[in-house]
Amino acid sequence: LIDQAMPPTSLADRLAAAEAAMDYLNAQGVTAVHDMGSWRDLEVFRLANKQGLLKVRVYSCTPLGQWE
Numbered sequence: 911l912i913d914q915a916m917p918p919t920s921l922a923d924r925l926a927a928a929e930a931a932m933d934y935l936n937a938q939g940v941t942a943v944h945d946m947g948s949w950r951d952l953e954v955f956r957l958a959n960k961q962g963l964l965k966v967r968v969y970s971c972t973p974l975g976q977w978e
Contacts, residue, residue, distance in 0.1 A: 924954045925963075932958075932965040942967035949976065 919927075935943065945951055949972055958964045 921954070921957070924950070925957055928954050928958055929963055929965075932963075935966050940966060942969070944968075945970040948972060 935941075943966055945955070945968055947970060952970050952972060955964065955968050955970055
């Protein structure tokens, strides 16, 4: 119910959130993560990688039901 009421976040906001999360992970000594997310999450990781902002190795999976 809450997700339906929340306005969509911009790509820039999602990228900033990913950067903050990666900074936190680095501070904890984490170098790799697995993400069982969405296509939107994968878009952020790809953009971060393209811009040289990816600070952890990300193994990202998308829902199998959404594959074409």
